[in-house]
Amino acid sequence: MECRYDNRHEKLHRLNRRISLVLRAGIAVSLILIVCGLIIFLVSGAPHTSPLIPVASLIDGFAALNPAAFITAGVILILLLPISMLILSLAYFAAVREKQPVIVCIVLLVMLASSLILALK
Numbered sequence: 001m002e003c004r005y006d007n008r009h010e011k012l013h014r015l016n017r018r019i020s021l022v023l024r025a026g027i028a029v030s031l032i033l034i035v036c037g038l039i040i041f042l043v044s045g046a047p048h049t050s051p052l053i054p055v056a057s058l059i060d061g062f063a064a065l066n067p068a069a070f071i072t073a074g075v076i077l078i079l080l081l082p083i084s085m086l087i088l089s090l091a092y093f094a095a096v097r098e099k100q101p102v103i104v105c106i107v108l109l110v111m112l113a114s115s116l117i118l119a120l121k
Contacts, residue, residue, distance in 0.1 A: 008096055015092040022084050030077040037070030079119075083112050 044067065052075065053061055053068045061069025090105035 011092060011096060015088060019085050019088050022088065023081060026077055026081045026084070030074040030081075033070045033074035033077065037067040037074065040065055040070065041067035079116055083109065083116070086112065 044065070051068060052072045053066065055072070055076065058069050058073055060066075061072070086105050086109050090102060090109065093101040093105060
């Protein structure tokens, strides 16, 4: 019985490290994208336009050094971080065969994904 507890404890510790890494890296990349967008905006002297652009225009916006493309990508990345956290948690709970947390993670994923889809329309 003790061995099973230690195994779960180690898996939970690894999950926490992965979540921490994903969150730190995601926030850092998001911050870099937003700051780059602001710098490009200030340097280019471009007229103030909509701060966010459609997702379909991101690649063209990056190629054109459109500051709104960088800011939009940073905001989208911040919005995706909770979803990635839930996916990692879901994988952990599925691996240790915990049924109730798996269901909770799935419900939360559906809610977050649907709200993100509605927000990006």
